[in-house]
Amino acid sequence: MRRHYRISEQCSQASSDKSRAAPSEAEARQRDRYGSSRAAPSEAEAQQRDRPVNYAAQSGGRMRAIYIERSGGPDVLKVRETETPKPKAGEVAIAVKAAGINFADILARQGLYPPTPPFPCVVGYEVAGTVTAVGAGVDRAWIGKAVLAMPHFGGYAEVACVDTAHVWEKPARLSFEQAAAIPENYVTAWALLVGMGGLKRGETVLIHNAGGGVGLAALDVALHCGATVIGTASARKHDFLRSRGCHHCVDYTDAGWPDAVRKLGGGRGVDLAIDPLGGASWKQSYALLRKGGRLGMFGISAASSGGKLGLLKMVLSMPFFHPLKLMPGNRGVFGVQMHEMYGETDKFRGWMDEVLRGVDEGWVRPHIDRVSRFDEAGAAHAHIEGRGNIGKVLLVP
Numbered sequence: 001m002r003r004h005y006r007i008s009e010q011c012s013q014a015s016s017d018k019s020r021a022a023p024s025e026a027e028a029r030q031r032d033r034y035g036s037s038r039a040a041p042s043e044a045e046a047q048q049r050d051r052p053v054n055y056a057a058q059s060g061g062r063m064r065a066i067y068i069e070r071s072g073g074p075d076v077l078k079v080r081e082t083e084t085p086k087p088k089a090g091e092v093a094i095a096v097k098a099a100g101i102n103f104a105d106i107l108a109r110q111g112l113y114p115p116t117p118p119f120p121c122v123v124g125y126e127v128a129g130t131v132t133a134v135g136a137g138v139d140r141a142w143i144g145k146a147v148l149a150m151p152h153f154g155g156y157a158e159v160a161c162v163d164t165a166h167v168w169e170k171p172a173r174l175s176f177e178q179a180a181a182i183p184e185n186y187v188t189a190w191a192l193l194v195g196m197g198g199l200k201r202g203e204t205v206l207i208h209n210a211g212g213g214v215g216l217a218a219l220d221v222a223l224h225c226g227a228t229v230i231g232t233a234s235a236r237k238h239d240f241l242r243s244r245g246c247h248h249c250v251d252y253t254d255a256g257w258p259d260a261v262r263k264l265g266g267g268r269g270v271d272l273a274i275d276p277l278g279g280a281s282w283k284q285s286y287a288l289l290r291k292g293g294r295l296g297m298f299g300i301s302a303a304s305s306g307g308k309l310g311l312l313k314m315v316l317s318m319p320f321f322h323p324l325k326l327m328p329g330n331r332g333v334f335g336v337q338m339h340e341m342y343g344e345t346d347k348f349r350g351w352m353d354e355v356l357r358g359v360d361e362g363w364v365r366p367h368i369d370r371v372s373r374f375d376e377a378g379a380a381h382a383h384i385e386g387r388g389n390i391g392k393v394l395l396v397p
């Protein structure tokens with residue numbers, strides 16, 4: 001049973017106590033499974049393309065997965081056949097119907113994301129599909145259930161094995177594709193705005209990269225909280241953002257964007273800013289906080305366009321927050337990295353419960369930009385890297 005909470009003055013809610021027993025070291029197991037240099041036998045890509053999917057029901061057989069062969073451009077993504085993983089203790093095996101692409105996957109492919117397993121590896125943090133097998137200690141009633149799940153890597157595959165602590169039953173009203181578009185984006189948005197950002201009705205929030213996956217999810221959460229939203233994005237995304245309820249749109253490719261945001265905040269700035277760009281942008285966002293304001297930092301997208309040198313430049317342009325300045329400034333700063341929250345099962349599941357409650361209530365509105373086949377993964381990555389997407393890009397076997 002999902003616990004339901006009511007929205008109050010403050011949008012934050014306590015976490016649920018619904019956690020299932022989380023078997024230990026799930027992350028390490030996932031990493032072992034996909035992070036090794038076990039190279040799968042390759043086949044001609046043309047054959048792969050025409051192959052009917054999927055192998056999930058044939059536990060112990062072979063499956064296709066998208067490997068990042070080495071760091072590089074979108075062409076290093078290759079579909080390979082490999083052994084179908086079997087669920088370990090505490091896990092379920094999921095026949096993947098749709099897998100989400102996240103910006104972290106782009107950075108992983110570029111060699112700029114330290115948690116990535118050694119190449120060749122399979123990335124992917126979110127899937128939706130049907131449970132086909134369970135590991136030791138897991139109720140067999142899971143088998144056949146439609147679910148959404150958050151693997152720690154390994155999502156770009158026909159079968160993903162995931163600890164049940166990170167698996168949820170798919171709400172019936174969602175398609176598998178809609179369900180795969182939800183977990184990473186919405187739980188991150190909820191953590192940033194509510195779980196840690198403490199967003200309240202009547203406050204003003206600055207959402208950077210508002211047209212992206214997390215950005216649109218954050219817009220939904222902020223509107224649900226009753227906040228005024230200033231969203232930054234490439235100009236061509238503004239009409240769409242307005243149609244989704246974003247109150248003010250700002251083009252952050254224009255150097256004058258901080259002044260525009262300050263004016264929209266009535267000259268005082270904003271109560272909360274969430275910033276996935278990193279480097280100098282964190283300085284600018286911090287400077288836009290009014291007293292009592294908070295800055296949530298959660299990504300380094302700005303490093304993506306400049307390779308390793310770009311990453312270095314970004315690191316060098318990061319702000320330092322001195323306590324003696326934070327105190328009189330009356331401002332708060334925090335960071336979010338969802339996968340480092342996996343061990344905090346109660347809190348993490350509590351946040352997801354709020355998101356799934358939002359599905360029931362209708363304010364969670366996953367927006368799918370495009371759905372690509374596994375063999376089109378490179379083009380899908382290039383589309384995101386080229387800033388082409390509005391909302392979620394998905395892969396289907």
Ligand SMILES: NC(=O)c1ccc[n+]([C@@H]2O[C@H](COP(=O)([O-])OP(=O)(O)OC[C@H]3O[C@@H](n4cnc5c(N)ncnc54)[C@H](OP(=O)(O)O)[C@@H]3O)[C@@H](O)[C@H]2O)c1
Nearest residue numbers: 102103188212213214233234276298299301336337338387
């Ligand atoms: N910490 C966490 O737990 C966590 C979880 C999920 C995501 N994230 C972070 O949140 C950010 C958004 O992730 P997402 O998966 O939702 O991706 P996304 O926003 O759907 O995809 C990329 C979008 O980012 C914008 N962008 C900004 N700088 C860019 C650059 N240098 N190169 C290419 N695009 C750039 C573009 O939008 P415009 O055209 O509007 O610029 C582009 O369309 C990423 O930094 C990601 O790492 C963090």
